[in-house]
Amino acid sequence: MTDKILPLGSVVTLKNGDGSEVMIVSRASVIEVEDGKGGTKSVYFDYGSVVIPNGMQTPDNLFFFNRENVKEVLFEGYRNEDEKAFEEHYDTWMKSAEVPKGSI
Numbered sequence: 111m112t113d114k115i116l117p118l119g120s121v122v123t124l125k126n127g128d129g130s131e132v133m134i135v136s137r138a139s140v141i142e143v144e145d146g147k148g149g150t151k152s153v154y155f156d157y158g159s160v161v162i163p164n165g166m167q168t169p170d171n172l173f174f175f176n177r178e179n180v181k182e183v184l185f186e187g188y189r190n191e192d193e194k195a196f197e198e199h200y201d202t203w204m205k206s207a208e209v210p211k212g213s214i
Contacts, residue, residue, distance in 0.1 A: 119187025
């Protein structure tokens with residue numbers, strides 16, 4: 111697990127994954143998931159990613175996960191001043207999110 115949110119473009123492997131490398135292409139994405147009662151609910155995930163080398167062939171190919179699911183960081187993406195500010199404030203923003211955090 112990583113303490114801080116990773117920048118876009120970071121490449122990781124996942125705990126309980128098949129060893130595939132995934133590249134982070136979105137953060138704090140809100141998606142609809144089944145609620146276990148026949149309906150859906152909105153949740154957010156820390157990361158949205160695509161599998162390397164395929165990339166995003168269709169929007170349905172995005173895979174969502176959270177920082178606690180990261181096994182290994184293979185590459186960290188680009189960090190400019192805006193990115194550093196985003197990383198610094200991310201946890202505070204998410205604590206006040208109106209939707210719960212999802213889990214895999």
